[in-house]
Each structure stands twice: as C-alpha cells, then as structure tokens.
C-alpha cells in the first residue's frame with residue numbers, strides 16, 4: 447500500500463507523464479548502476495563541488511543559517527547552493543536509485559529550512575548538521591525499502607556481497623577529496639570496509655558483520671577504531 | 685537485552701554512522717544527555733562523517749532548487765528548541781510567532797491565499813485571528829504531508845511552462861501541489877486544481893501564484909492532478925483545456 451519500491455529499482459513509468467517527468471525517467475533509466483561508473487570519470491558540473499561547505503568558512507555558513515532561521519529565503523538560497531551538492535552526493539551514495547535520491551535530497555533540503563532554528567552552532571558546524579540529517583534520511587529510505595515484503599533475504603545477502611565487492615575500489619577512486627582518499631588508505635582493510643559499508647551503503651553494523659563474515663564485536667571495534675583514525679588523520683575539530 | 689553503561693560509551697562511532705539498530709540507537713540517544721564525553725565524541729564523529737559526505741558531493745539536477753525554493757513557501761519553520769526544558773504548548777506557540785513572523789506571513793499568503801498582508805496589522809479582529817488560525821492549520825497540514833514518511837514526489841511541467849511538483853502521502857490521504865514559474869493569469873481568470881477520479885474531475889482548490897497549496901479532497905483514490913484556467917471564483921467542472929495533467933505519485 448504505502449510501502450516504497452525497493453531501493454535501487456527505478457519506478458515503473460507513469461502513464462500520464464509530462465515532459466519533465468519523462469525526461470527524469472529517461473535519465474534514471476540511463477544512469478549507470480552504482481559501481482558501473484568508469485574509474486576516475488569526472489562528476490558532472492565541476493564548479494560548485496569545489497565550493498565545499500566544510501572548508502569554506504564555517505562561521506559564514508553559521509551566519510547564513512541564523513538568517514534562514516528567521517525565514518530569510520535569500521539566505522536559504524545561499525544555504526542551498528552551499529549544501530545541496532553534499533546532501534545530494536551522500537543521499538545518492540546510500541540510496542543509489544537516482545529518482546528516489548532526488549526525492550530524498552529534496553526532502554532533506556526542505557527539512558533544513560524547517561529545522562533551521564534548531565541548529566546550534568555549539569553542537570557542530572552547519573555542514574556536519576546537514577550531513578547528519580541527510581545521511582539519516584537516506585538510511586531511513588533504504589531500510590524502509592529493505593523492510594518491505596518483496597525484499598527477500600537472499601536478495602539482501604546478494605546485495606551485501608555486491609556492496610562489499612564494490613566498496614574498496616569505489617572508495618579509492620570516486621571520492622573527490624584527496625585528503626579523504628589518503629586518510630582512507632591509512633586504515634586497515636577491515637576498518638575501511640566497516641566504515642565504508644556503514645556510511646556509504648547505509649548498512650547497520652550487524653549487516654556489515656554479515657557482509658564481511660566477521661564477528662559482531664570485531665566489527666564494532668573496527669568501525670570505532672577506523673572512525674577515530676579518520677578523525678585524527680583529517681584533523682577534525684568541532 | 686539491557687545494555688550496560690560501559691557498553692553504551694563505545695557506541696558513539698556506530699551512532700554517528702547511523703549503523704545502530706533501532707533499539708540501540710534509542711538506548712544511546714537516552715544516554716547522550718547524561719554523558720558529556722559521548723556528546724563530544726559524537727560531535728567529532730559526525731564532523732568526520734561530514735567529510736566523508738563532502739568527499740562524495742555531486743551537483744543535484746538544477747531543477748531541484750526551483751522545486752525546493754517553491755516548496756519552502758508552504759513549509760512552516762519549527763521554533764527553536766530551548767535546551768533543558770520541555771516547552772508547554774502555549775509557550776512554543778508564542779515563541780514561534782516571535783521567531784518567524786515574516787516567514788509565516790509569507791507562507792500564509794502563499795498557502796492559504798487570502799489577500800492582504802495589511803490584515804496582519806489588525807490584531808484585534810477576531811475574524812482575522814480565526815482566519816489566521818485556519819491558515820496555520822493548513823500550513824501544518826502542508827508540512828505534515830511534506831514530512832510524511834510515506835511521502836512520494838512527482839514532477840511535471842505545465843503547458844504554460846510552470847514547473848510543478850506533487851507530494852502525496854497515501855497514509856494521510858492528502859497531497860500538496862507546488863508551482864514555480866507560474867505566469868500571472870489573465871484578468872478575471874484563476875488557476876484551479878482538479879483531482880481525477882476515474883476520468884471525473886473534481887475541484888481541488890486554487891493556486892494563485894508560485895508556492896505550495898494543499899489539495900482539497902481525498903487523494904488516496906485519485907489518479908491524477910489537473911490544472912486549468914477558470915473564470916475567477918472557479919468552476920464546478922473544467923471549462924478549458926488542462927494546462928497540466930500529472931499522475932499522482934504512488
């Protein structure tokens with residue numbers, strides 16, 4: 447009834463489609479499956495990705511955020527430009543299906559507007575706040591799809607295996623940030639896979655343990671150690 | 685299974701990666717307000733995760749911005765959360781009024797479409813307050829649909845070039861309609877919305893300018909949304925060719 451279609455599968459075409467919907471459907475149909483993208487292929491629209499929110503003036507964004515919290519739509523337009531690539535990027539990594547990712551990313555951006563007054567600069571940067579909301583929504587979408595009846599255990603297992611196979615090279619080659627790539631390489635194999643499968647694939651650590659055929663306590667430890675190592679390597683401060 | 689306390693302290697990383705099971709997430713969320721160390725760790729891990737997100741950044745389709753900008757017209761912003769207190773309902777309401785009067789006013793015009801910001805000056809008028817309350821309820825309805833877990837989105841383009849979005853929640857039996865780039869209608873005409881029930885079009889309200897409106901009527905059993913230009917005041921049935929007929933997202 448209201449169960450969403452399984453993640454990763456394009457929706458069936460709608461009979462009454464208009465031009466835009468049809469165009470979007472074509473795009474989705476032609477979009478390469480995640481992992482099928484050739485190595486090092488540049489992502490579309492080079493500029494914009496370089497205006498990276500996390501490096502470009504955290505205090506600026508916090509000021510913009512304060513104006514958004516007072517209902518300023520021009521400020522929200524700035525905020526959108528600063529954050530939409532990050533939001534869309536992480537959502538499509540986790541959700542994978544393009545049209546569903548557009549929906550989720552759109553919901554996230556609207557949610558940033560709704561929740562603007564709840565952002566507190568002492569709890570972290572605007573970017574971290576937005577990334578947290580975006581990742582959470584993406585994961586919710588994937589898991590609600592997983593919970594739906596037409597998703598069988600075997601299918602799930604197969605996807606985990608695929609995810610496992612894909613992740614290593616993807617993480618190395620498809621990340622935009624040299625620093626993140628370098629820090630990822632500084633992790634042990636298991637640490638890197640645990641962090642990547644959880645964050646970029648939206649798996650719970652139980653699912654990570656199954657996918658990597660590794661005991662749960664080990665995964666817990668590796669995930670934690672991996673994130674600590676990344677944090678230190680990137681010099682993250684809050 | 686009850687987590688012991690020392691166990692909980694080790695969950696910050698999995699929490700920040702959204703990798704906990706619902707029960708553990710709940711347990712750790714309950715633990716956080718009591719543990720400064722875990723709060724700091726979560727903040728650092730979330731900042732680390734944000735770097736991972738940033739490294740995966742890619743530009744969304746340009747159309748998405750128009751849809752989002754139009755949609756937020758109809759979305760009321762939440763009031764700030766006052767740390768350490770649970771707000772009584774009355775206080776929350778007062779706070780919200782202070783915090784976002786302009787946004788609320790703009791949204792009311794867009795969503796409830798009764799004319800005249802000047803009316804906002806007239807704070808004594810009971811009739812006005814009643815209308816404002818109605819408008820607020822409509823805004824809550826719009827926000828509820830947009831935030832519904834089962835919300836589904838479809839995009840379209842009307843014959844006059846306007847970009848349109850329908851967000852429908854089957855569970856709530858409601859849908860909202862957003863237009864961006866809607867040309868002003870000719871004098872004496874108005875944009876009217878319709879719901880298609882097996883070929884029969886029933887009136888579903890009006891949209892006067894760019895923004896977001898809640899569709900009138902039950903949407904769960906409707907197949908499509910239509911848009912026509914009608915003489916001011918609207919028509920019981922469409923009298924002009926539809927500018928748009930788009931399937932409701934399922």
Ligand SMILES: [Zn+2]
Pocket residue numbers: 692693715719721722
């Ligand atoms: Zn703790």
